[in-house]
Amino acid sequence: MEKKIYLDNAATTKTKPEVVEAMLPYFSELYGNPSSVYEFASQNKKALDESRRTIANAIGAESTEIYFTGGGTEADNWALIATAEAYENKGKHIITSKIEHHAVLHTCEYLQKRGYEVTYVDVDENGVVKLDQLEKAIRPTTVLISIMFANNEIGTIQPIKEIGAIAKKHKVLFHTDAVQAFGQLNIDVDDLGIDMLSASAHKLNGPKGIGFLYIRQGIKIRSLIHGGAQERGRRAGTENVPYAVGFGKAVELAMNSMEERIKKETELRDYLIKRVLSEIPYTRLNGHRTKRLPNNANFSFQFIEGESLLIMLDMNNICASSGSACTSGSLDPSHVLLSIGLPHEIAHGSLRLTLSEENTIEEIDYTIDKIKETVEKLRNMSPLYEDFVRRRY
Amino acid sequence: MEKKIYLDNAATTKTKPEVVEAMLPYFSELYGNPSSVYEFASQNKKALDESRRTIANAIGAESTEIYFTGGGTEADNWALIATAEAYENKGKHIITSKIEHHAVLHTCEYLQKRGYEVTYVDVDENGVVKLDQLEKAIRPTTVLISIMFANNEIGTIQPIKEIGAIAKKHKVLFHTDAVQAFGQLNIDVDDLGIDMLSASAHKLNGPKGIGFLYIRQGIKIRSLIHGGAQERGRRAGTENVPYAVGFGKAVELAMNSMEERIKKETELRDYLIKRVLSEIPYTRLNGHRTKRLPNNANFSFQFIEGESLLIMLDMNNICASSGSACTSGSLDPSHVLLSIGLPHEIAHGSLRLTLSEENTIEEIDYTIDKIKETVEKLRNMSPLYEDFVRRRY
């Protein structure tokens, strides 16, 4: 195909033209600082708050509970570090899972260096957090449970409501990294018992570099970024008005199209999974078969290595990923794939395809054909496959 | 005047149309995640690095020493917190000044709560840091001196080169918050002995919500925001490619026009200062008469209160400020004005006008007329003025 086929929507998405349109007036026309007293700038404060309301509505929160950040990573860092610091008197123990995004895992490691204790709960072979282990891990000194809503690599959706109930029962705060889930799944923070939630605009056709942290009314966490009194005194720094407006627009669009999108993407995804598993031998699907993000498919092709596969797909104008974008280039195989029990050489041969509503069945068919070709080519080149074939005969 | 007169360029600036133009392709066309392996995304990595090079050149640094952040505030927080944490073994003492931006001061307070010690050095009546006091404050446990390049309220430029020399002499790291100076003044980090420098795009006609921290090669500070391996592993989070490109463009434009701009703004500023001081009695100029930002004028009008003045100017379509935008709405008078020795009621009556190259002499004349009218009106309304007049006769 001449045209690029973009199948890496979990890494980032296209900023929708409508979103760009909504942002544009706030660059060169309505450029005032929302904290200024004059009328010219107060329009921006209004725009900011309207966007905040749209976002709050999308998760069943109050708009005073939504705090804009510089992205999903900052929101995760904030939730973990500020909670740890604010509730030190209760204890210094945090519970999370082994398959969190690095934004959570590396923040936990940072906190461990500062004397906090962290328990990393296991997941089963489908990537679902082990609830019994989670509940048993709770101590009198536990201040926070942080479990992601849905995994960015294998797409598995966690039993958030159950985790919320466990947290409530033991009077522990519950944070969820919903960067992959927000805009893709229905979320109601009250229904699910979520106390804090991170999200990022660029995963739902908004711009890169803005996110938010939902903080339930009454939670007394401090700031991560200190300075001016922006965001009700909790997140300092001149507000990114254009992106906040764009984020609001993206959320509005995402909420309006969600039902239809879930239906379309799930169908495409299931078609893709079915063809790949039935047509390419020695292949497995990673993540839960049904409890997975509507747009996520993640495969392991035995005997081949992921980067080679990606480059060959790229030569055919197919954009895909072998895991999370931010660790590609590193030599370690995905901690997520290792956590669900894959051995190293299988973990190295994984491919993540994440759809958008714009993908067509033709694109998927073409992609599957190219994957088949490439996997065969790479297996012919693979000493592991050679050994496997020899052993078989 | 029908047209708005914008005289609050220290609060924020208009994002230049050329900057918006430069950013636009990176929203809906070249939207890939720079960390992805495919060709489509690697273009974005190139764009990011080109912008980094432009910025590095502007301060005489290497592009590997520039790290993008979510704004000036984050850069300040990073420099202070990460340095404190990284050099704990040497000591836990930091030196700063009493007139820093809240991004520095509140971060220092945060560090104090965590057991670090901070010395806040005094400034003289012009807002210049007292160098002898600064040098005397250095202890064997001092790890960092953080002094702003130029003050955001009163515009005073600090003796950065002298401070750099003192820091070097005592083997202490030197960070400067150059958010107000970058793009307005010539800066060479080697010449000035700067080890770390914060800047923010929206102060120089770039977008709000992106900044950078310059970190001299060899300084071993950790991350403030933990997660993915972006920004050479030091600042996690999907890169804000459009804004990084826009920041680069803004810097390019600012550097090209700097000389001319300084000349034009200085002339306008001096004209403004001269007319206001000679035509409005009981008025003082805050900040150093000559060692000040080319675009900054800051006055105190005795017997009147700043917000009233601002609102009346706003009614005349003049956008101005009484101090830093992020604390307006608070009841405390500016810590900067108190630090240069102003009594409270004078500190409350201050007005900051910060020019851009787009301001005209007509706008300035109109503004001065309106200030005169308004000050007179408010003085007639002021019980303090009434008492003053009574006492005089």
Next chain:
Amino acid sequence: MYTKKVMDHFANPRNMGEIEKPSGVGTVGNAKCGDIMRMYLDIDENGIIQDVKFKTFGCGAAVATSSIATELVKGKTVEEALKVTNKSVVEALDGLPPVKMHCSLLAEEAIHAALWDYAERNGIKIEGLKKPKGDVHEEEEEIVY
């Protein structure tokens, strides 16, 4: 940030000025907080407030609350004037931003202070009225230009 009413009273303050020979004057607030209000009352022999003027050093809300307060007490008896609370001031202005609520309190206090002065001058006691807090001038600072 401000309601239309506030902006109107700020831009066109009612009863701004002094009364040459007032029945009572009260000044409240201090420069440290950034707000000083002074109320002049002209009260006739029947205890009716015939005229009222104010002067205010302060923000937009301070000016507007002073202005509306003068309207609320003008023509009233001393007893009626005492019932003008910060709440009635806020209501009459269609609300104030949370950070500005103290201005309405100051307006209430200014009326009370002027009434106290009136009572003292005339050696009478007004039921329910307390002595106002210290005057601003005690805290004033000096500055050389």
Next chain:
Amino acid sequence: MYTKKVMDHFANPRNMGEIEKPSGVGTVGNAKCGDIMRMYLDIDENGIIQDVKFKTFGCGAAVATSSIATELVKGKTVEEALKVTNKSVVEALDGLPPVKMHCSLLAEEAIHAALWDYAERNGIKIEGLKKPKGDVHEEEEEIVY
């Protein structure tokens, strides 16, 4: 990320395959690191490498370094082949990204391992050649689909 040369050797690998009856075979690397290279050598009685083939499990750089390494040793004597270092491999590819440098080392090791195998089979000693590190198969893991 990769040079044109690397991309060319990745897309069109030279000498990919097996040799039926090789004079020596060497396999290096392991699945944990994500790279495994196997080199087949066909060496004639004069010690000249008549043919060479490779198989590689690994990233683009791993494939390209294997491919170029086969070109560099083909037609050479055993002694000349020993002089093909990781440096010459990197140079021949016009460079490699820093994180991929280990691939060129692996290519050097793969040649050495195949030469060691050749020496062992023929009971000869090649000057300057060390025993290669443990084979991949020791570390292989099992998985059930």
